[in-house]
Amino acid sequence: MTRVLVIDDEAPILRALKINLTARQYEVSTAADGASGLAAMARDRPDVLILDLGLPDMDGTDVIRGVRGWTSTPIIVLSAWGQESQKVAALDAGADDYVTKPFGMNELLARLRAAVRRASPAPDEPVVTTGEFTVDLARKVVTRAGADVRLTPTEWQLLEVLVRNTGRLVTQRQLLAEVWGPGYQTEANYLRVYVANLRRKLEPDPSAPRYLLTEPGMGYRFRP
């Protein structure tokens, strides 16, 4: 189910969105100001963010930047009519789309569908195979030598980020932000511990990794 976070300080709008989106099978969480919105973003990991620019505590573009600092989750911005410079600023700060109030629910829903569709370009190969093990992203199963490998939730999240970026170098900051949350970008220790766990469970020779590679000073890379 698609998860949506709505950040808006106007209770009627919040309620209307929640009712309409829930009725259409979205899973909705809400926040009423920028600070708790950013916290909810980190906690709930929604698939889309709907953000009202007129928040009481923070400037809207700062919220966008706060989100963009660690994730590329689509952001749809809501704002009053006619403030073109605000539109430009929001889009340049990293928003994906812009809806002017008052808006029709159908338009918002269409933009929501478009944003979700763009964000998941192709549910391409959900199964990745190496010479040693197989990762099924959709079913959340790892197989090695015919048997299932048991991974803890954190181990799985870490492996998933690496596999979704197969061949690409993933920086430590990015891994920490995506697995532990944006507040953990300096806890490089966690990475060492959990990469070691994964290697012990997946690599033929954990001390000479062939698939989960270290790039000293930069990050890690999954190479099938």
Added chain:
Amino acid sequence: MTRVLVIDDEAPILRALKINLTARQYEVSTAADGASGLAAMARDRPDVLILDLGLPDMDGTDVIRGVRGWTSTPIIVLSAWGQESQKVAALDAGADDYVTKPFGMNELLARLRAAVRRASPAPDEPVVTTGEFTVDLARKVVTRAGADVRLTPTEWQLLEVLVRNTGRLVTQRQLLAEVWGPGYQTEANYLRVYVANLRRKLEPDPSAPRYLLTEPGMGYRFRP
């Protein structure tokens, strides 16, 4: 340079867009109806499509579907104010964004930037190839003779700056400032050491460089 195709049957709008976009370093091609627009799409392979829904020969959503049949190039739709059902149909047909006429040029430009940014995570061509090696900026991979070349973080940063300025001379001050920071603009020694490292890893004959060239007294240049 980013290439834009504009499909619109109103000559004044076409002209205004062409002038404004060209002035901002976009490469603009145009078409005045749906059929020739689809042909231009296939011929020019633009990076973004700006499409007016009110075309004389075809329904706008059919043009969108015709494009979406074979490419995921971002589509920004232009249309008259107030026709919400049309908006919804266009977005569901696969459009990425929607601008209502009359629109401000700044807003359109912002949406254009947002569309291009979404479409290409790395703004430029992420892969550069020479006769000897290839550099993939996005994945952070350098391949030479079929094998990956391991680079240290500093080596990467240096190579990245040079490759992002392919063909251009990059001064020593600029390199030092971008790789080591603005306080290191006199430490020309670092450059010699690290350029030598890169040459040893990348050049066929490190003592007679063909790709990482020295410009005595000025700086360095990457020539593919």
Added chain:
DNA sequence: ATGCGGCGTTAAGAAGCCATCAAGATCATT
């Protein structure tokens, strides 16, 4: 010819980063 400045090369110590282990803290479940 000779001195000078910029460049290439090399090597060694210093600093920072990584792998590994293990023990305490936390959480879910019974």
Added chain:
DNA sequence: AATGATCTTGATGGCTTCTTAACGCCGCAT
């Protein structure tokens, strides 16, 4: 309340990378 699994945290040793300095070469101007 107890148990087992999972997560966090700290410490250690080993390794990579960065920094720094020394030396030789080449081109250029005197």
